[in-house]
Amino acid sequence: QVQLVESGGGLVQAGGSLRLACAASGLTVSRNTMGWFRQAPGKEREFVSAITWNSGNTYYADSVKGRFTISRDNAKNTADLQMNSLKPEDTALYYCAGDRTFAYWAPREYTYWGQGTQVTVSS
Numbered sequence: 001q002v003q004l005v006e007s008g009g010g011l012v013q014a015g016g017s018l019r020l021a022c023a024a025s026g027l028t029v030s031r032n033t034m035g036w037f038r039q040a041p042g043k044e045r046e047f048v049s050a051i052t053w054n055s056g057n058t059y060y061a062d063s064v065k066g067r068f069t070i071s072r073d074n075a076k077n078t079a080d081l082q083m084n085s086l087k088p089e090d091t092a093l094y095y096c097a098g099d100r101t102f103a104y105w106a107p108r109e110y111t112y113w114g115q116g117t118q119v120t121v122s123s
Helices: none
Strands: 003-007 010-013 018-025 033-039 046-051 058-060 068-073 078-083 092-099 117-122
Touching: 003 092, 018 033, 018 092, 018 117, 033 068, 033 078, 046 068, 046 078, 058 068, 078 092
Parallel strands: 010 117
Antiparallel strands: 003 018, 018 078, 033 046, 033 092, 046 058, 068 078, 092 117
């Protein structure tokens, strides 16, 4: 049984940092594309970042490029998202997802999802 568990969310002031962690069980992060998505109230779930299974390449939404960094720890079987220079518009519920997909940007391509962790950035 696959489980993805996010942690590290919280309340932070604009300009601050948070590090989100996604702990996987029943799924090997190095053999799957691991993605981070977010959903704000009243909005659709949107792609934030991903690290692909085959090449380990990393991808970012334009809105977070240069501020967020995705990484994976194969020994711990986790996929983390370091978020710096946070802005109020980053406020959302952040989800970790995993699957063996090339379409890293598309939520429908991921079978496995965590429950989400809330990130709130105050101005």
